Amino acid sequence: MPKLSESAIRKRKDTIEAAARELFIKQGFHATSMRDISKRATVSLGNLYNYYPTKDAIFESIIDGYLEIIDEELKAIFNGIDEPMEPSNLRKLGENVGLLVDKHSDFWLLMYIDVLEFRNQHFRKMFDGITDRFRKIFGSRFAEAESRGDLRTGVDAAPVFTAAYMQFFNYFLVEKLFGGNQHLGLTDEQALNCLTKIFAYGTLSEKSLAKFKREASTLTA
Amino acid sequence: MPKLSESAIRKRKDTIEAAARELFIKQGFHATSMRDISKRATVSLGNLYNYYPTKDAIFESIIDGYLEIIDEELKAIFNGIDEPMEPSNLRKLGENVGLLVDKHSDFWLLMYIDVLEFRNQHFRKMFDGITDRFRKIFGSRFAEAESRGDLRTGVDAAPVFTAAYMQFFNYFLVEKLFGGNQHLGLTDEQALNCLTKIFAYGTLSEKSLAKFKREASTLTA
DNA sequence: AGATAAAAAACGGACGTTCATTTTTATTTG
DNA sequence: CAAATAAAAATGAACGTCCGTTTTTTATCT
16 A cells, blocks of 8 residues: 555544544543544554554644644634723623633533643643733733723733633633533623623723723623 | 441541542542552452442542532631622632632542543532522622612622632632643732722722722732 | 555453452350 | 350452553555
8 A cells, every 4th residue: 555645644633533532522531442432433443553652642632633723713712802901892702702612612621631631731831821922912902901091090901801711711611511500690691791891890990981881881781 | 347336437438538539639530440549548459349339439429528528618718708799808708719729629620520520410519509509698798788889780799709709719720720820920919909809890889999998909919 | 566554363451340258356155 | 254156347369341552464555
């Protein structure tokens, strides 16, 4: 047999990783055997080792690929935000985080697998220095908002935005993976409104809030 | 041998569970064998099965015991809060949640094990209906605060308090388990101040904030 | 034929659990 | 008080299965 083309190899790997991902998510990493993966991917057991040196390597490859996807989707979300501290944009952030959690709920399970089995070595970058990253993306917007007097005195927008981001994430993860069905006692829509309001009122100046009064008043929790 | 006394059995089980807990946390559930547990607990392999019918049962017993402890500690925390929406009390809540996460960081790892291996069946109760529980604990305080005009119009204190609780939890969990070293770009103290301020300013009326101005002004992030 | 992919078989070890056996000890007996 | 008893506790070898990985064999292409 001649050497497979690069794309053919990539295609094979994709099917293997898809099968492995589904199994890891459904039954965990340790509970998933190489035989399970080979069966689901319709690849012989031995042949798996022509593509990956170890079982761990499959997991790592899945995560690396996934991280890229998530990274892009997050970038798209942030690109859609022109004025990060504006209430309507904060809410939009929440909405999009919700969609992201929903769309890739398996991904976050992999994160927990990583925490438990690999001491989070693959996912560390997700949270490490996240505030600085937001500062890089929105730094000038934050500064403008401050110079316009949109923020309460003494408020640094970057950690607030990060906190909002984290809160939205956590809300939907708890809803999706931890069985807290409507744990805020609100529908998702209401919860988004409630959280948005907290962060808006919590950090915006009275002057600025008046400006957004009309929008903000629609955020009835 | 006559039957062991109830307390002797409890003592034995405690040592077994302590050993198992340490191993589960260090290397995960599947990666921990019954032989590992028996060695660490200095109990013979077979004898383990005189105390627990299966390996799963050991895990379940650990969680049940742990849930009780955490439940009590949480109760103590909430008992120490007389006025839940007061900024200083919100901050105290955050501090205590931080201590709880720190003291029992292994417990939260078990929670992730439960999510992955048991579909969170043992931990569901942690988040299910949590807002209602807060309403039961602080309902009258929430009502009083509202009638005093401490809250912004339209703000329901219960989900806000829950959101604050969740945010504090998430903050410390990310710090402790997900390697987000100072992910808000702040020290823990500063982060507590920052988050407290968000929730205080986010939900308290101007009138009420003036009342707490002195305390609130010490919350410099 | 020669090279490479794919499949199958084989390997050594570890797994959860069982079980026949031995050890332990509170109670009964002399 | 000491010896015998009986029931429970403790043991560790053994069981059958499955694991990740390696090696060998077979099939498939230029």
